[in-house]
Amino acid sequence: MAPRGRKRKAEAAMVAAAEKQEKLANSGEGMEEATVVIEHCTSRVYGRNAAALSQALRLEAPELPVKVNPTKPRRGSFEVTLLRPDGSSAELWTGIKKGPPRKLKFPEPQEVVEELKKYLS
Numbered sequence: 581m582a583p584r585g586r587k588r589k590a591e592a593a594m595v596a597a598a599e600k601q602e603k604l605a606n607s608g609e610g611m612e613e614a615t616v617v618i619e620h621c622t623s624r625v626y627g628r629n630a631a632a633l634s635q636a637l638r639l640e641a642p643e644l645p646v647k648v649n650p651t652k653p654r655r656g657s658f659e660v661t662l663l664r665p666d667g668s669s670a671e672l673w674t675g676i677k678k679g680p681p682r683k684l685k686f687p688e689p690q691e692v693v694e695e696l697k698k699y700l701s
Contacts, residue, residue, distance in 0.1 A: 615663045616646045616672070616696070619653045629686040633660065636689035641696065658685045660692050662699050670699050 616637055620630040634646045658675035672695045675685030 612665055614644055614665060614700070616641075616644055617650060617661045617663055618646065618648045619651075619657050619659045619661070620649065621653055621656050621658065622649075629658070633687070633689050633692060636693055637696065640693045641700070656685075660687070662696065672696055672699070 618630050618634055630648055634648055637644070637646050654676075656676065658673075659671065660673040662670045662672055664670070673687045673692050675687070678684040
């Protein structure tokens with residue numbers, strides 16, 4: 581005999597996923613200012629580096645909002661992206677293909693701040 585309830589759960593999961601994607605797409609449409617997005621894996625080491633980097637970015641450009649992991653991050657990722665109001669994006673740092681050693685994945689905060697200044701001016 582087939583198990584009961586699986587079909588409904590699968591349909592509900594598909595509907596929830598579609599709503600989530602639609603919500604994310606709509607949230608980016610109304611953006612009126614540039615935003616810095618930091619995507620980092622959820623391990624402890626990545627989190628400490630992301631916190632230090634976001635603090636440096638907030639000190640350097642307090643008018644820019646900094647979002648850390650607005651969506652579920654990819655495994656082993658560490659990226660910093662500037663999202664512009666027109667919908668385009670500029671990659672300030674990516675550590676995905678860097679390393680080993682692991683410390684090469686993480687930028688010095690000053691490097692990212694300098695890169696951000698280039699894109700803002």
